[in-house]
Amino acid sequence: MSIQSIVAIMDKLCSLHESLYTLSKEKTDMLKEGDTQSLQTLLIKERKHIQAISQLDREREKQVTNWFQSKGIPANEPTITTMLENIQSQEEKQQLEDVFERLLDVLAGLKQQEQLNQELTQQSLQFVELSLDMLQPSMKNMNYGKPNTNQADQGQKRSVFDSKA
Template identity: 40%
Template sequence: MALQALLETIEKLHKLHRSLLEISRLKTDHLKSNDMDGLQKQLLAEKKHVQAVTQLEKLRIKQTEAYAVASGLSVPSSVSKLLELITDQKLAFQFEQELIGLTETVTELKKQEALNRQLLEQSMQFLQISLDMLAPSIQSLNYGTPNQDQQRRQNRALFDSKA
C-alpha cells in the first residue's frame, strides 16, 4: 500500500514536469514572438507548478522514508535505491518506467530552459545595442574635440582692449 502511494506521487511528479515542459515551450514561443503579456502569464503558471512540484517532492521523500522504516530497511537516499528492494516485479517495472519517464522529462525541461535563457540573453543584448545606438554619448554631442574648446576659451581675454 505504501509503495502504491509512492508510485502515485511519482506519477503526479511526472505529470507536473510534463506540464512544466509544455509551459517552457510556450515561453519559448512567446519570447520568439515578443509577446510579453503571454510570457508573463506563463511565468505565473510556471511559479504555481514549481510550488506544487516542491510539495510533491517533500511528500515523496516522506513516503520513501516511511516505506524504508516500515520494511526495516535503512533509509535509502533515493527512489532508485528503493527500486532495487521491491520484490513485486510488476510494481518494480511500473516504478522503473515512471522514473525513466520522469528523468527524460526533466532532462528535456533543462534543455528547453537553457534555450529560453539564451533567447533572453540575446534579447537583452539586442536591447542594449539598440539603446546604445539611440542614446548618443556626451562626446558625440560636441562635434569638436575637447582640446579645441579649451583653446578657444584661453584665447578670449576678459577685457577686449581693441574696443
C-alpha cells in the same frame, strides 16, 4: 507504506513536469515573438506549477522515507534508486522503474527547453542594451565649448584690438 502510493505520486510529478514542459515550449514562442503580456501570464502559471511540484516532491520524499522505515532498511539517503535495489516484487519494481525513467526523460527535455529559453532571454537583453546604447548620446560629445577648437589654439588667437598697457 506501499509502492503504489509512491508510484502514484511520481506519476503526478510526471504529469506536472510534462505540463511545465508544454508551458516552457509556449514560453519559447512568446520570447521569439516578443509578446511580454502573454509571457507575464505564462510566468504566473509556471510559478504555480513549480509550487505544486515542490509540494508533491516533499510528499514523495516523506513516502520514500516511510517505506524504508516500514521495511526496516537503514538508508542514509532514501532515494528511488536505493529503493529499486531493495524491492522484492518484480512487478512493483518494474512499475516504479518505468515511472522513474519517464520522469527522468521529461526532466531532461525540460532542462533542454529551459536552456533554450535562457539563451533567447539573454539575446533579447543584449538587443535591448544595444538599442539603448545607440539611442543615448555619448558623454564625449556632451560639452559646452565651441566645436572644433583645441586648448592650444585658443592661446595663440589675438583679438582685433591689440593694446598694450
